[in-house]
Amino acid sequence: MLNLIGIVIGAIVLAVFAAFLLVSHADFAIVKRLDVVAFAQLFLVGVLTISLPLVITKRLDDKKDEKDFLLGECSELETLAKLINDSIFENKATGFCQVKFGVLNSKFRRCRQICANYRGHKSLVSTKELSREIDAVHDAINKYWRYVTGVDGIKSDEQPIALSFLRRQEIRYQKVLGTLRQLRVKLIRL
Amino acid sequence: MLKISEDFSDAPGARFEADGPDSGEEFFKRLLKPRFEEAARQDRLLLVDLDDTFGYASSFLSEAFSSLEEEFGVENVKARVRIKSDDDPDLIDFVNEIIEGN
Numbered sequence: 303m304l305n306l307i308g309i310v311i312g313a314i315v316l317a318v319f320a321a322f323l324l325v326s327h328a329d330f331a332i333v334k335r336l337d338v339v340a341f342a343q344l345f346l347v348g349v350l351t352i353s354l355p356l357v358i359t360k361r362l363d364d365k366k367d368e369k370d371f372l373l374g375e376c377s378e379l380e381t382l383a384k385l386i387n388d389s390i391f392e393n394k395a396t397g398f399c400q401v402k403f404g405v406l407n408s409k410f411r412r413c414r415q416i417c418a419n420y421r422g423h424k425s426l427v428s429t430k431e432l433s434r435e436i437d438a439v440h441d442a443i444n445k446y447w448r449y450v451t452g453v454d455g456i457k458s459d460e461q462p463i464a465l466s467f468l469r470r471q472e473i474r475y476q477k478v479l480g481t482l483r484q485l486r487v488k489l490i491r492l
Numbered sequence: 493m494l495k496i497s498e499d500f501s502d503a504p505g506a507r508f509e510a511d512g513p514d515s516g517e518e519f520f521k522r523l524l525k526p527r528f529e530e531a532a533r534q535d536r537l538l539l540v541d542l543d544d545t546f547g548y549a550s551s552f553l554s555e556a557f558s559s560l561e562e563e564f565g566v567e568n569v570k571a572r573v574r575i576k577s578d579d580d581p582d583l584i585d586f587v588n589e590i591i592e593g594n
Binding site for chain 1: 503504510511512514546547548549551552554582
């Protein structure tokens with residue numbers, strides 16, 4: 303918005319200046335017959351006709367690029383959450399060794415890094431509703447991490463995982479997917 | 493400075509020693525507590541660097557920093573410990589919450 307105002311003000315100043323210059327110095331008969339205001343208007347219309355579509359198109363392109371980026375991050379979060387859930391089910395009989403536990407933790411870290419990136423983009427895609435959805439995703443992922451790697455969660459002791467834990471972690475996993483779906487819908491509607 | 497990835501493990505484990513290798517309990521006993529005491533004796537700050545590991549279990553951080561807070565008190569720990577976590581900035585708030593007992 304500030305860009306647009308700047309362009310309009312700049313165009314007006316430039317138009318008045320150009321009009322004064324031409325009317326006072328030019329020798330063309332047609333220019334002599336025009337007054338300063340008429341010439342300024344003509345110049346203004348010309349500048350705005352060229353610059354406004356360029357600015358608006360660029361703003362729309364920027365918004366689309368950002369939307370595509372955030373949708374891409376949404377997909378990566380979904381993939382990571384699925385990998386976490388799958389690895390828990392795949393290792394339910396054998397439990398987690400230190401290496402697998404490290405890989406699990408690294409996936410959670412990547413999830414939180416993506417959420418931090420989302421927060422960085424809040425000012426660009428700055429609708430209140432979208433901020434709410436991003437906060438909800440962030441909160442769901444943190445709760446999932448706290449539960450899965452918490453006091454009653456996964457350990458690196460290579461012991462089988464309890465069925466009750468599998469059920470409870472699945473609830474938090476589904477919550478992550480739910481908040482991501484809502485964010486995706488909001489992003490598509492932007 | 494105490495850099496967990498270099499001084500302890502790049503794949504920190506879970507909460508208790510019984511939960512597997514490189515646990516939060518072990519980290520507290522073997523490194524965090526002695527380094528904190530050393531910093532206190534020399535009246536220095538202790539910077540704990542969480543970067544360059546695979547990541548952390550919440551139970552590891554809970555055990556290590558809640559033990560520190562229980563042993564030395566909230567105000568003492570808050571005044572002397574600083575957390576660095578560029579890889580995962582959310583962990584700074586998480587650890588500070590643990591220290592404050594939230």
